[in-house]
Amino acid sequence: MSEFRQNSVTKEWVIIAPERAKRPDQWKHERPARDPLPPYRDGCPFCPGHEEMTPPATYSVQTDDAWSLRVVPNKFAALAPTRTPTRHAEGPFLQADGFGIAEVVIESPRHDESLSTLPVETIEQVLRAFKLRHVAMAADPRISLVTIFRNHGPLAGTSLEHPHSQIIATPIVPPHVRDPWREAQEHYDTFGTCAYCELLRAEIKQEARVIGETDHFVAFCPWSSKTPFEVRVFPRRHHASYTWSHDSELYDLAYLLKDALERLRVGLGNPDYNLLIRSAASGDEDARHLHWYLVIVPKLSTTAGFEMGTGIYINPTAPEVAAEFLRKVNLSEA
Amino acid sequence: MSEFRQNSVTKEWVIIAPERAKRPDQWKHERPARDPLPPYRDGCPFCPGHEEMTPPATYSVQTDDAWSLRVVPNKFAALAPTRTPTRHAEGPFLQADGFGIAEVVIESPRHDESLSTLPVETIEQVLRAFKLRHVAMAADPRISLVTIFRNHGPLAGTSLEHPHSQIIATPIVPPHVRDPWREAQEHYDTFGTCAYCELLRAEIKQEARVIGETDHFVAFCPWSSKTPFEVRVFPRRHHASYTWSHDSELYDLAYLLKDALERLRVGLGNPDYNLLIRSAASGDEDARHLHWYLVIVPKLSTTAGFEMGTGIYINPTAPEVAAEFLRKVNLSEA
Numbered sequence: 001m002s003e004f005r006q007n008s009v010t011k012e013w014v015i016i017a018p019e020r021a022k023r024p025d026q027w028k029h030e031r032p033a034r035d036p037l038p039p040y041r042d043g044c045p046f047c048p049g050h051e052e053m054t055p056p057a058t059y060s061v062q063t064d065d066a067w068s069l070r071v072v073p074n075k076f077a078a079l080a081p082t083r084t085p086t087r088h089a090e091g092p093f094l095q096a097d098g099f100g101i102a103e104v105v106i107e108s109p110r111h112d113e114s115l116s117t118l119p120v121e122t123i124e125q126v127l128r129a130f131k132l133r134h135v136a137m138a139a140d141p142r143i144s145l146v147t148i149f150r151n152h153g154p155l156a157g158t159s160l161e162h163p164h165s166q167i168i169a170t171p172i173v174p175p176h177v178r179d180p181w182r183e184a185q186e187h188y189d190t191f192g193t194c195a196y197c198e199l200l201r202a203e204i205k206q207e208a209r210v211i212g213e214t215d216h217f218v219a220f221c222p223w224s225s226k227t228p229f230e231v232r233v234f235p236r237r238h239h240a241s242y243t244w245s246h247d248s249e250l251y252d253l254a255y256l257l258k259d260a261l262e263r264l265r266v267g268l269g270n271p272d273y274n275l276l277i278r279s280a281a282s283g284d285e286d287a288r289h290l291h292w293y294l295v296i297v298p299k300l301s302t303t304a305g306f307e308m309g310t311g312i313y314i315n316p317t318a319p320e321v322a323a324e325f326l327r328k329v330n331l332s333e334a
Numbered sequence: 335m336s337e338f339r340q341n342s343v344t345k346e347w348v349i350i351a352p353e354r355a356k357r358p359d360q361w362k363h364e365r366p367a368r369d370p371l372p373p374y375r376d377g378c379p380f381c382p383g384h385e386e387m388t389p390p391a392t393y394s395v396q397t398d399d400a401w402s403l404r405v406v407p408n409k410f411a412a413l414a415p416t417r418t419p420t421r422h423a424e425g426p427f428l429q430a431d432g433f434g435i436a437e438v439v440i441e442s443p444r445h446d447e448s449l450s451t452l453p454v455e456t457i458e459q460v461l462r463a464f465k466l467r468h469v470a471m472a473a474d475p476r477i478s479l480v481t482i483f484r485n486h487g488p489l490a491g492t493s494l495e496h497p498h499s500q501i502i503a504t505p506i507v508p509p510h511v512r513d514p515w516r517e518a519q520e521h522y523d524t525f526g527t528c529a530y531c532e533l534l535r536a537e538i539k540q541e542a543r544v545i546g547e548t549d550h551f552v553a554f555c556p557w558s559s560k561t562p563f564e565v566r567v568f569p570r571r572h573h574a575s576y577t578w579s580h581d582s583e584l585y586d587l588a589y590l591l592k593d594a595l596e597r598l599r600v601g602l603g604n605p606d607y608n609l610l611i612r613s614a615a616s617g618d619e620d621a622r623h624l625h626w627y628l629v630i631v632p633k634l635s636t637t638a639g640f641e642m643g644t645g646i647y648i649n650p651t652a653p654e655v656a657a658e659f660l661r662k663v664n665l666s667e668a
Contacts, residue, residue, distance in 0.1 A: 002412050002432030004421075004506060013508050015432060017412035078336050078351035078648045087338075091536045092529075093557050098336030098349060149639025157638025168640055172338060174347050176645025179513050195426075202425045223427050274639040297642065304491025305483025305608040306502055308631065311510025314412045 004312075007224040009187070009195045010180035014224050015314045024317060024325035027228055027300050029269035037112035037161055045075075046106045046162035058103060059133060061125055069125050070106040071133055074166065077102035085142045085171035101137050101169040105129050106162065113163050115150065115275075116261030123254035126165065128247070130277065135243050137169040138282050144173045145281045148242070153272025155299040165275075173281045181290060188289035196291030199223075200234045209323045212259050216252040219260045221319035221326070227301055228317035229268065229326065231260050233294040240280035240290035257294065260326075264298055267329035272299040338646075341558040343521070343529045344514035348558050349648045358651060358659035361562055361634050363603035371446035371495055379409075380440045380496035392437060393467060395459055403459050404440040405467055408500065411436035419476045419505035435471050435503040439463050440496065447497050449484065449609075450595030457588035460499065462581070464611065469577050471503040472616050478507050479615045482576070487606025489633040499609075507615045515624060522623035530625030533557075534568045543657045546593050550586040553594045555653035555660070561635055562651035563602065563660065565594050567628040574614035574624035591628065594660075598632055601663035606633040 002017040045053035048066060059071040073081075079100025087096040107126045108118055115123060134146045150165040151158035187195040203209055203220050211231065212219040219233045233256055235249065245253070264271060279292040307313050336351040379387035382400060393405040413434025421430040441460045442452055449457060468480045484499040485492035521529040537543055537554050545565065546553040553567045567590055569583065579587070598605060613626040641647050 001417075002414070004430040004432060006428040008426035008428065011509050013506055015412050017432065078349050080336070083335075091539075092342035092533050093536065093540075094340040094342065096338040098338060098351065145644070147640060147643040149643055151638040155636065157636045166639065170644065170646070172347055172646070174645050175345050175513065175517075177643075179509065183509075199426050202427065205425075206427075274642050276639050276643045278643065302489065302491045304485045305500065305610050306481060308608050309481040309483055309511075309610045309612065310479070310502075310504070311508050312504070312506070 005224045007222075008199055009184055011183050012180075012224065012226075013312050014226050015312060016225075016318050017314050017316050018318055018321070024321055025267075027268055027271075027317070029271060031269050033266045033270050034117065035112070035114070035161070035270065039110050039112045041111050041161070044111055044162050046070075046104075046160070046164060047111050048109045054104075058136070059129060061129070066109065068109060068122070069129055071103050071129055071167075072106065074102040074104050077168075079168065079170070096171070099142065099171055101140070101143065101167075103133060103137075103167045105133070105165040105167065107165060108163050111162050114152065114261075114265075115163060115165075116258060116265045118163070118258070120251065120254045120258055123258050124251045127245075127250045127254055127257075130165070130167065131243055131245055131250070133167050134279070137167065138243065140169070142171050143169045143282060145170050145177065146279070148277040148279075150275040152275070153270075153299070155272035156274045177281070181284075184289045194238055194289060194291055196234065196293070197238050200236070200291075203234075208320045211263065211323050211326045212256050214252045214256050216249045217256045219256050221323040223319060225315055225317075225319040225322070226313035227297055227315055229264060229271075229298045229300065229322045230319070231264070231296040231326075233257060233260065233296075235292065238288075238291060240287040240292060241285040242277050242279040242292045243285060244292075253294070259331075260296060262331055263326040263329040264296065266331060267326055268298065268300075273297060274299070339558045341556075342533055343518055345517050346514075346558065346560075347646050348560050349646060350559075350652050351648050351650050352652055352655070358562075358655055359601075361602055361605075361651070363605060365603050367600045367604050368451065369446070369448070369495070369604065373444050373446045375445045375495070378445055378494075378496050380404075380438075380494070380498060381445050382443045388438075392470070393463060395463070400443065402443060402456070403463055405437050405463055405501075406440065408436040408438050411502075413502065413504065430505070433476065433505055435474070435477065435501075437467060437471075437501045439467070439499040439501065441499060442497050445496050448486065448595075448599075449497060449499075450592060450599045452497070452592070454585065454588045454592055457592050458585045461579075461584045461588055461591075464499070464501065465577055465579055465584070467501050468613070471501065472577065474503070476505050477503045477616060479504050479511065480613070482611040482613075484609035486609070487604075487633070489606035490608045511615070515618075518623040528572055528623060528625050530568065530627070531572050534570070534625075537568075542654045545597065545657050545660045546590050548586045548590050550583045551590045553590050555657040557653060559649055559653040559656070560647035561631055561649055563598060563605075563632045563634065563656045564653070565598070565630040565660075567591060567594065567630075569626065572622075572625055574621040574626060575619035576611050576613040576626045577619060578626075587628075593665075594630060596665055597660040597663045598630065600665060601660055602632065602634075607631060608633070
C-alpha cells in the first residue's frame with residue numbers, strides 16, 4: 001500500500017511505494033565494499049608530491065613534515081573570486097558575473113581512502129576544515145551562502161578517485177534554499193518553536209527510523225525520505241549555522257558520520273552518494289527558525305519526468321525498512 | 335567567463351559555465367539516431383495482440399480493425415484510484431493513502447517508433463489523447479494536479495522500449511509546483527501582466543535562442559536553461575491550462591514538437607530525455623498569471639551535491655550555442 005508523506009518543515013511530499021520495492025539487500029551493488037585503488041597514483045593532482053598541480057592551499061594540516069589535509073582553490077571552478085557580484089538586467093533577463101569562491105578539501109594524502117574508511121580523528125579534521133573555511137568565506141560581505149558537499153562516485157557527479165569534498169560560496173541565496181526557510185519562519189511565527197527541533201524530537205520518540213545517537217547528534221532515515229537509504233544527521237542543540245559547532249561536538253559528529261557511511265558502504269556495497277551540509281545563509285546564523293543538518297543521499301535510483309514535474313519523489317523503500325537494515329549491518333565485516 | 339542567470343518567472347538561478355564546455359557536437363552520442371528495434375516484440379505489453387497484458391483501455395483510437403493509440407491504467411502505478419485522499423497527522427508526520435490516477439499512453443502499435451519518428455498526424459493524436467485524459471482526470475473533484483510526461487531511455491527513467499508517455503493525477507499540488515506560481519502571481523499583482531507572456535515576447539525579440547516558430551507556438555532554448563539543449567515550447571496565446579488548447583492548435587504543436595525532437599535526435603545521437611507539460615492545477619485553469627508550456631530536458635549531464643544543495647544547475651552549454659547548433663541540424667539526414 002503506497003502512501004504520500006509530507007516533510008513537516010519544507011511541506012514537500014514524497015510517495016512511499018513499497019509494492020515496487022526490492023528487498024533492502026537487493027539494493028546492494030555487486031562490488032566490493034572498498035574500491036581496489038592504489039595508495040598513490042601518478043598524475044593524480046591530489047596525491048602528495050603533486051602540490052604544484054593545484055593552486056596554493058588556503059588551509060592545511062601538517063603532521064611532521066607532511067600534510068594530512070589540504071584545502072585548495074578549485075582549478076576548474078564554475079565561479080571565480082576575481083569577478084564582481086554586480087547584477088545586470090535587460091528586460092526579463094537578469095544576470096550576474098560568475099563571482100564566487102570554490103575550494104576543494106583534500107581529505108587525506110592516501111589515494112585509496114574514502115571518508116568512511118578514514119579514522120574518526122581524520123574525519124573530525126575534515127569537519128573542522130569545513131567549519132574554518134565556511135567562516136572564512138562567509139566573512140566576505142559579498143558572499144550570501146556557503147554550500148559544503150561531497151560527491152562520491154560517478155553517479156554522484158565525480159570522476160576523481162582521490163578522497164575530497166567541495167565548498168562553494170555564492171553571492172546568491174536561491175529559491176530552492178529560501179522557500180523551505182520561509183515555511184520554517186512561518187512555523188516559528190505561528191508556534192514559537194523551531195520546526196526542525198520538533199521534527200527531531202518526534203523522530204527520536206518514534207525510534208523506528210533512528211540508526212544512531214551520540215551525546216550531540218542523531219542519525220536517522222527521515223520520515224519523508226525522497227530516496228532509499230537517505231540519512232540525515234541532526235545536531236540536538238538548536239543552531240542555525242554549522243559554523244556554531246563546538247570543537248567538542250565535531251568529534252561526536254565525525255564518529256556518527258563514519259558509522260552511518262560505513263553502514264551504507266558495507267550494507268549496500270559502496271554505493272555512490274552525495275553528502276551535503278544545509279546551514280543558514282550569511283546574516284541568518286542566529287535565526288531561531290533554522291537548524292543546520294547533514295544529509296547523505298545514496299544514488300540508487302533514477303529520477304524521471306514525474307519527479308521533474310512535481311518534485312514528488314517515488315521512494316520504493318520505506319525509511320523504517322531502510323533504518324532497520326542499516327542498524328543490522330555488521331560493521332565487523334568492514 | 336561564467337555567469338549567473340535568473341529565470342524571470344520562478345526566480346531560480348543557473349550558472350552558465352562555457353569554460354567547462356565541450357563543443358556542442360561533443361555532446362553527441364556514439365550511437366545511431368534511431369534505436370535498432372524490431373517493429374514487434376514478443377512479451378512487450380504494449381505491442382498489438384498483447385492487450386490482455388494491460389488493464390482495459392480508458393481511451394483508444396481505432397483505424398479500421400486495429401488500434402493506432404491506446405491509453406491504459408498503469409499496472410505498476412505508485413498510486414491507485416481505489417484509495418481515498420484523506421490525510422492523517424501524528425505529530426509532525428502527515429500522510430495520506432496513495433490515491434491517484436496513473437495511465438500510460440501507448441503512442442503507436444509499432445515497437446520501433448519513438449515520438450520524434452512518428453508522423454505529425456500521429457503526434458497530434460497523442461497530444462489530443464493527453465488533452466482528453468487530462469480533462470477526464472481533472473473532472474474528479476479529488477484530483478488537484480494532472481502531470482503529463484514522457485521518459486525516453488534508461489537515463490530518463492524508463493526501461494520500456496515501446497513508445498509511450500504517462501499521465502499521473504494527484505490529490506496534491508506540491509511546493510515544487512506551487513512556489514513558482516506564487517512568484518508569477520506576485521508578478522501579475524505588481525505589473526498586471528503574465529510573466530510568461532513577457533518572457534516569451536523577450537525570447538522572440540532576442541531571436542538568439544529560438545529554434546522554431548509556427549502560427550501558434552514558439553520553441554526555444556530558454557535564457558536560464560538548467561541543462562544543455564533544454565527546449566521549451568510556449569503557446570503564443572495566453573492560457574493557464576493545456577486543456578484549453580484548440581484542436582487546430584494541436585496540429586501546430588505536433589509539427590513543432592516533432593521538429594524539436596528530431597533536431598535533438600539527429601543532432602545529438604538519440605539522447606535520453608524527459609518531456610513534460612507544465613499546466614495549471616484544477617481550479618486555476620483560467621488564472622491570468624499562469625501559462626502552460628511543454629519542456630524537453632535531454633539527459634546529458636549528472637547533477638551533484640551543489641545542485642542538490644542549492645538548486646543552482648551548472649550548465650556548460652549556453653542556450654544561445656545550443657539553439658544555434660539545433661537550428662543547423664540537417665534533418666534530411668534523419
